[in-house]
Amino acid sequence: MDCTASRSERATLIERRSIDYIPEAERHGNLFSQFTLWFGANLQITAVVVGALAVVLGGDVFWSLVGLLVGQILGGAVMALHGAQGPKLGLPQMISSRVQFGVYGAIIPLALVCVMYVGFSAGGTVLAGQAIGELLGVNNTVAILIFAAVVILLTGLGYRIIHAMGRVSSVIGTLAFLYLFSNLLNGHAWSTLLANRHFTVASFLLAVSLSASWQIAYGPYVADYSRYLPKSVSALRTFLAVFCGTVTGAQVSMTFGVLAAALAGSRFDGHEVAFIVGLGATGIIATILYFTIALGKLTITTLNAYGSVMSVATIVTGLGQRREISRGARLAFVILSVGVSSALALAGQHSFLKTFSSFLLFLLVFFTPWSAINLVDYYWVTRERYDVPALFDANGRYGRWNLVGIAVYVVGVLVQMPFVATGFYTGRWVDALGGVDISWIVGIVVPAVLYYAATHFVQSRVPDRLILPNTLGDA
Template sequence: MARTATCTARASLVERRSIGHIPEAERHGNLRSQFTLWFGANLQITAVVVGALAVVLGGDVFWSLIGLLAGQLLGGAVMALHGAQGPQLGLPQMISSRVQFGVYGAIIPLALVCVMYVGFSAGGTVLAGQAISELLHVGNTSAILIFSAAVILLTGLGYRTIHAMGRVSSIVGALAFVYLFASLLHGHAWGALMANRHFTLASFLLAVSLSASWQIAYGPYVADYSRYLPQSTSPLKTFFAVFAGTVIGAQVAMTFGVFAAALAGERFAGHEVAFVVGLGATGAIAAILYFTIALGKLTITTLNAYGSVMSVAAIITGLGQRREISGRTRLVFVILSVGMSSAIALAGQHAFLKAFSSFLLFLLVFFTPWSAINLVDFYCVTRERYDVPALFDANGRYGRWNKVGIVVYLVGVLVQMPFVATGFYTGAWVAALGGVDISWVVGIAVPGALYYVATRVGGANVPERLILPEVASGVEPR
């Protein structure tokens, strides 16, 4: 009976679990799938747009590429450290926040994460809608609705389907970008673009911030997609598989964006999808490129929708003291999340580029302190020794509210405000720094150090070893 349940769990196309711990008997997958998932997720049109922003907002080609790479390495390291938590804990990413914030206190970053998913999905849906509209010869509204229906279907299927999409997207995306680079650079003296260097600190740090924010924004859900790996999987190898996939994929896409913005100028900005597809010489190639754009956005938007389910489920189960949600409830959450992002996409599809830039940068204010606190706690304070059953018990080891984590988080947000430079808000010290936004650096360093010192001085409730639920087979009790 137990063996049958385990085999069914392994073979089922539709994922049966939500936020509960994944028993070892149900673990599967390999590190190659971690690379392909994040490589494929980053080879997409939105990353191209982000890379282009480095030039559109004043940078040159050479230093924009260097700045983007630096940001990839810094932000990718933060992101991949979160990914390495997945196999060890067997839990979605944001559940671990209950250690630092308390079972109820974790709702604070969880609610903000939900806003992030909706925002990113809305931006991606605009670009996917443009591609589907041209591919199927339908209106933008119909294209967005078709895209949203596909996201709901794939997210409902869950973990296995998402990783399968990652493998397909990595192959299709790689082939498409080889063609796009060849078409874009053919006949252009791109070497002259690289030679035209006018370094300014503000433009360079903007490029760093763009790519670092792109990577750090993955942090709240990266472990969602590594939690099914066997617990024996090396954390270091997990780190490098995720890191290599996300850094290489994003840098390739953003590099294309830099060259496209530099060579095409106004023909690219605001017309990203049309310009990319315009590189296809024939109708058939253009159709393939439209399909590639839609597939890339489908992959990452499915990741966002799935992550939103994990976050909403974490909020609901935290309040209700449950370990899982039903499949029907999960589907309702998916529909609500995708519905909200689709509504925003329909309302704001004509003013995307600048709004997305401001949104992306402003997100750092809220997620760099969370990343710093979570990583310092996991790697330096608790040293991977979590009491997993207590994460689902408001009266347990971690309690309802962790005042230390919450206060440090709020300080981490507030201390960044003088350094923020976005369309939403500009801090008082930005002008003195020549317009440079260094808030994300402050947002990692200050709360990380404060949390470490506070837990060392005040002590932390750390078990002697990692404590996992005792589940023989099947789905854990609710």
């Protein structure tokens, strides 16, 4: 690729690449944009609600905040380890699953990823619709359709615009939360709120599980947003940028949720949008807060849509033995993904959504084993030595199916079942644990150990070094 082409690629706003390898000449961006993307993506109302659950379900303020922070650190570390793969491999997150599962076998977690992120987008669209409806004075249906159109536009533009939106969300979200905290705590001292310290193992583990699961859910697409960074950017620095952004942003939002639930009780629970905007004393402040809520959901919903499109593209190219998809196909996948999530939002804006949300939380059971297998393979088995061209060849090094990876994955899912506690399904050992869901711990530890042990008894597929596409001059 000559210099003119390189400059042209750097200058374009619309992303040209899909799931194919990003050559060094097209790498751009910096670590600060990784921080702002994940910081801004977590300054949003759904994270506030998750934090509030720690108190609504029986915890006190002090130990809920500590438990949430512990969960952020544990889950954020898992999430950021995925993000650190981006600059090294130059690939979206889920395509690397072909190393552990095979080119066709990777479709198993990929299909579930698509379901989960479309579902999460549906939930966020409902909340965004409420905010936009109040902001523009339209009904929720029209508001949801407006929101969907904007998500399609931003997702279609791709990587650059998503990072730009993260920077905007960081600034606006920070100002909004400073205002909200000051109004919420007006007349209430921190010392009084933190004075009641009634520690119970069940409540503490609940808080840890809420935030850890929140962070782990980002795992299947975090490298999608770091893959354009230059290869010279170290894995440690990428890890720290992503980790600090996601942990800080989520903890700020969840802390507000804890305090709101503790101070407002029933005025907050179930009326989150109205309560937050109600903290604004004037009409213009209320308008700004509605805009902030909508912007926060727009950021994360665009991330979900983009990630699901990358997953769909990985499935399609795996079956069709192709390295990339056309811009037209990518746009079609964007419209399909956003269309499905918007349809679910329209159908579930009253009652269906709560049941569907429980189902989505249940789907997290299927991603902790994937995360464990992917991380153990990348950092401890292959030690970053991937054969990137072979990822696109079902007859190559990684084959169609990797039975070891698939078997460990299935075991990793099954061993979690007794520990799952969701509205959709509850395991038989949950009551003995005080109703706390610790399935994510089991889902990380068991498959990680099994996969590491199992790979020592099969023929190695690991190359001597990282192999990159020859046509790009990086091999």
